[in-house]
Amino acid sequence: MTQTPDPITASQGHRLRALMLQYGGILLALVLLCVIFTALNGRFMTVANLTNILQQVAVVAIAAFGMTWVILLGEIDLSIGSIIAVAGMVGALALGFGFVPALLLTLAAGALMGAINGVLTAKLMLPSFIVTVATMGIYRGLVSLPTNGAPAMIADPAWLAIGAGTFLGLPIIIWIVLVLFVFNHILLSRTTFGRRTYLTGGNREAALYSGIKVDRLKIAIFTLSGVMAAVAGILLSSRLYSAQTNAGMSYELDAIAAAVLGGTSLAGGVGTMVGTLIGALIIGVMNNGMNMLSVPYFYQLIVKGLVILIAVWLDVRAKQRRA
Amino acid sequence: MSEADRTVLSMRDVKKNFGPVAALKNMRLEVRPGRVHTILGENGAGKSTLMKILVGVHPPTEGRMELDGQPYLPQNPTEASQRGLAIVFQELSLCNNLSVAENIMATHEPARYGFINDRKLRQQAAELVANLGLPVNVDAKVGQLSIAQRQLVEIAKGLSHPAKVLILDEPTSSLSDSEAEILFGIIARLKARGTAIIYISHRMEEIMRLSDDITVIRDGEYVTTRAREDTTIEELIALMVGRRMDEIYPPALEPLPGLSTAPVLQVSGLTRAGEFDDVTFDLCPGEIHGFFGLVGSGRSEVMSALFGMREAQGEIRVDGRAVRFRNAADAIKAGIGFVTENRKEEGLVLGAALRTNISAAAIPAFTGRAGFMNFGAERRAALAEVQRLAIRTNSLDTLAGTLSGGNQQKVVLAKWLLTRPRVLILDEPTRGVDVGAKFEIYRIIRQLASEGTAILMVSSELPEVLGLADRVSIMAGGRITATVAGTDLTPERVMAYATGTLK
Numbered sequence: 001m002t003q004t005p006d007p008i009t010a011s012q013g014h015r016l017r018a019l020m021l022q023y024g025g026i027l028l029a030l031v032l033l034c035v036i037f038t039a040l041n042g043r044f045m046t047v048a049n050l051t052n053i054l055q056q057v058a059v060v061a062i063a064a065f066g067m068t069w070v071i072l073l074g075e076i077d078l079s080i081g082s083i084i085a086v087a088g089m090v091g092a093l094a095l096g097f098g099f100v101p102a103l104l105l106t107l108a109a110g111a112l113m114g115a116i117n118g119v120l121t122a123k124l125m126l127p128s129f130i131v132t133v134a135t136m137g138i139y140r141g142l143v144s145l146p147t148n149g150a151p152a153m154i155a156d157p158a159w160l161a162i163g164a165g166t167f168l169g170l171p172i173i174i175w176i177v178l179v180l181f182v183f184n185h186i187l188l189s190r191t192t193f194g195r196r197t198y199l200t201g202g203n204r205e206a207a208l209y210s211g212i213k214v215d216r217l218k219i220a221i222f223t224l225s226g227v228m229a230a231v232a233g234i235l236l237s238s239r240l241y242s243a244q245t246n247a248g249m250s251y252e253l254d255a256i257a258a259a260v261l262g263g264t265s266l267a268g269g270v271g272t273m274v275g276t277l278i279g280a281l282i283i284g285v286m287n288n289g290m291n292m293l294s295v296p297y298f299y300q301l302i303v304k305g306l307v308i309l310i311a312v313w314l315d316v317r318a319k320q321r322r323a
Numbered sequence: 324m325s326e327a328d329r330t331v332l333s334m335r336d337v338k339k340n341f342g343p344v345a346a347l348k349n350m351r352l353e354v355r356p357g358r359v360h361t362i363l364g365e366n367g368a369g370k371s372t373l374m375k376i377l378v379g380v381h382p383p384t385e386g387r388m389e390l391d392g393q394p395y396l397p398q399n400p401t402e403a404s405q406r407g408l409a410i411v412f413q414e415l416s417l418c419n420n421l422s423v424a425e426n427i428m429a430t431h432e433p434a435r436y437g438f439i440n441d442r443k444l445r446q447q448a449a450e451l452v453a454n455l456g457l458p459v460n461v462d463a464k465v466g467q468l469s470i471a472q473r474q475l476v477e478i479a480k481g482l483s484h485p486a487k488v489l490i491l492d493e494p495t496s497s498l499s500d501s502e503a504e505i506l507f508g509i510i511a512r513l514k515a516r517g518t519a520i521i522y523i524s525h526r527m528e529e530i531m532r533l534s535d536d537i538t539v540i541r542d543g544e545y546v547t548t549r550a551r552e553d554t555t556i557e558e559l560i561a562l563m564v565g566r567r568m569d570e571i572y573p574p575a576l577e578p579l580p581g582l583s584t585a586p587v588l589q590v591s592g593l594t595r596a597g598e599f600d601d602v603t604f605d606l607c608p609g610e611i612h613g614f615f616g617l618v619g620s621g622r623s624e625v626m627s628a629l630f631g632m633r634e635a636q637g638e639i640r641v642d643g644r645a646v647r648f649r650n651a652a653d654a655i656k657a658g659i660g661f662v663t664e665n666r667k668e669e670g671l672v673l674g675a676a677l678r679t680n681i682s683a684a685a686i687p688a689f690t691g692r693a694g695f696m697n698f699g700a701e702r703r704a705a706l707a708e709v710q711r712l713a714i715r716t717n718s719l720d721t722l723a724g725t726l727s728g729g730n731q732q733k734v735v736l737a738k739w740l741l742t743r744p745r746v747l748i749l750d751e752p753t754r755g756v757d758v759g760a761k762f763e764i765y766r767i768i769r770q771l772a773s774e775g776t777a778i779l780m781v782s783s784e785l786p787e788v789l790g791l792a793d794r795v796s797i798m799a800g801g802r803i804t805a806t807v808a809g810t811d812l813t814p815e816r817v818m819a820y821a822t823g824t825l826k
């Protein structure tokens with residue numbers, strides 16, 4: 001085939017503008033927050049603290065990657081906070097079999113819990129909101145069964161190195177976030193799996209008629225979300241040196257907030273991993289900055305809620321005006 | 324000055340830009356009471372945009388409008404409706420989860436202290452529907468209605484409060500002749516009462532029959548306004564597309580040599596309780612087989628069963644082998660394509676790019692190594708289809724939802740052409756498509772047939788079915804009542820079978 005010039009594909013300049021249109025508002029919000037915290041506290045803008053933020057944000061960011069997939073489909077997964085806790089517990093107990101078996105068992109447990117969400121949603125045609133509210137409770141209850149509610153301490157050096165070690169000068173935990181970001185980003189933006197997700201989230205009926213096996217896709221995505229939550233659970237238990245029964249409590253809300261801040265539409269079909277990563281960073285910066293300023297916890301909740309509202313409102317308004 | 328010479332609504336120098344896209348450049352319009360004023364233009368010419376400006380959905384970028392001699396610039400549809408404008412939108416905008424009555428009375432429900440009086444609401448809606456003579460049940464859920472019935476509900480909704488100016492944007496595109504007649508009767512009555520009607524359609528015969536004045540627009544620009552008596556269909560088409568068109572249906576092409584004559588699709592005894600019964604027919608490569616029937620005769624339901632989207636008893640054979648499709652993926656794999664009837668619901672992902680929509684049913688063809696999308700091949704293929712169907716857009720990344728109605732229809736067609744099907748099911752393939760583009764689509768259908776694609780065509784436009792099909796099966800009440808071909812293929816005979824006067 002001869003290469004004819006393609007008159008109706010976007011030019012490079014056009015792409016850059018589209019990128020700014022997409023992320024400009026949210027990046028501005030991130031920069032603004034950094035400027036404010038730097039002005040209020042000189043120690044905010046230090047390498048040590050920025051690394052700290054990244055470490056703190058890791059658990060939420062990874063959970064939010066999984067949540068982004070689910071929201072893109074037009075569904076929701078409220079059980080990931082509980083999956084984080086179960087994963088930590090499974091890991092802590094399975095460490096008796098050695099590090100690698102524990103790792104695999106934990107990931108498998110996450111996959112299983114996610115798959116259960118997916119099967120109930122897809123095959124029984126129950127709304128995912130209901131399904132995952134129910135499993136949120138069930139999984140949270142399961143955590144306490146083996147230890148009767150007591151935390152399980154972790155002493156395995158390899159497990160603890162995940163949260164505390166460094167590799168090539170960067171904390172391992174940050175490497176994990178980066179690798180999972182790249183993995184999810186490529187899976188979403190470059191593969192047919194990602195394409196099918198966008199189509200199904202955009203219009204389920206049209207996706208069915210286009211030959212997409214929507215049920216299978218749904219189960220796969222809830223499973224993926226469960227695995228991401230399990231990874232988040234491993235990181236958290238490693239940083240806490242233990243599996244706690246209340247670990248990851250309400251993390252699903254932070255994950256949803258990160259995805260939505262990043263421009264993921266709760267109606268489905270719109271969103272990116274880049275956006276979610278920025279959204280997670282905003283949440284991390286807010287938590288860290290306010291902790292440094294010793295803002296009381298209840299004020300932090302109020303401020304966080306307000307910032308999320310304002311950011312999403314600004315974003316929506318900007319997109320409407322340009323449309 | 325006599326009443327008929329008075330201008331009720333006028334617009335001058337109206338411009339509308341959507342970002343870099345200039346949808347309207349220089350529009351002007353004068354509408355008089357008691358007359359039907361048709362706006363004629365190709366797909367994407369700017370007709371719907373113009374109407375949306377009139378009812379306050381979009382603000383104009385520039386320009387002046389007057390209503391009854393007063394400046395007029397509605398900020399939103401509510402204001403437009405208070406000033407006396409009513410509209411029936413081109414794209415259906417009903418709530419599928421609500422009843423017909425609730426949809427018709429939406430925004431002006433009979434209520435006290437915010438509590439809706441359900442009985443009164445139902446009664447008012449029923450009265451309205453009865454007065455209009457529309458065959459719809461006001462208690463039915465809109466989601467369960469056929470597209471034609473939804474269109475009738477949409478019309479009732481537009482007429483649910485009195486208006487000085489009524490806008491009808493392609494109200495007949497999904498109606499069959501008998502339902503269209505009901506609408507024409509309504510229009511005549513409104514006209515007699517002095518309502519000004521702005522009418523949009525791509526059906527030329529209908530335009531000549533209904534209109535008093537006709538304004539032609541091209542590429543967002545005003546071309547001319549003619550009185551109906553002073554013009555002809557040929558002249559209007561020439562004004563609209565910028566060239567003459569001598570025929571509407573392209574001639575059949577010689578089939579390529581070596582086409583197999585064995586049926587590619589054999590359907591026998593296909594039955595689904597309450598929808599269709601004992602449907603049996605064969606389809607050969609290169610054949611165009613029409614399915615005609617009144618609304619509710621079960622045509623679309625049969626097609627969706629053939630495509631694996633509905634379970635049904637009976638036997639389907641492809642190339643002589645019995646098949647059982649569990650879903651659309653199976654049907655697509657077997658070489659079946661399905662241009663669905665309702666582009667907004669089953670056809671398109673409106674919030675996704677043009678390119679994404681066009682390749683949606685052919686994703687396996689663009690799958691590279693390890694499940695990666697082959698974006699280059701996808702772009703090239705989508706571009707080829709965009710050019711073949713002359714889809715009006717400036718980028719493959721345009722969101723499908725921002726295309727004009729006719730261009731959206733072409734995208735659905737493009738999507739299925741791209742799967743290179745051996746059996747192509749077309750359900751109302753030219754809904755809302757302009758005359759020039761219709762000819763182009765007919766030419767493509769002929770071309771596919773000559774290359775050996777077997778085509779099943781469902782259409783409510785009888786001339787279209789007669790103009791293209793080699794054989795026509797007529798459905799009534801869920802059964803095939805007759806299959807006619809050759810010299811028997813006359814409008815009278817087909818209608819007689821469809822309405823049940825011939826058996």
Ligand SMILES: Nc1ncnc2c1ncn2[C@@H]1O[C@H](COP(=O)(O)OP(=O)(O)OP(=O)(O)O)[C@@H](O)[C@H]1O
Nearest residue numbers: 341346366367368369370371372725726727728729
């Ligand atoms: N919201 C929007 N954003 C961007 N472009 C738009 C939008 N709405 C319409 N357009 C563009 O404006 C042009 C005119 O569209 P319009 O819907 O008015 O055409 P039309 O004459 O009604 O065509 P049809 O006969 O197909 O219904 C098209 O090129 C369309 O893509």
Ligand SMILES: [Mg+2]
Nearest residue numbers: 371413727728
């Ligand atoms: Mg239109």
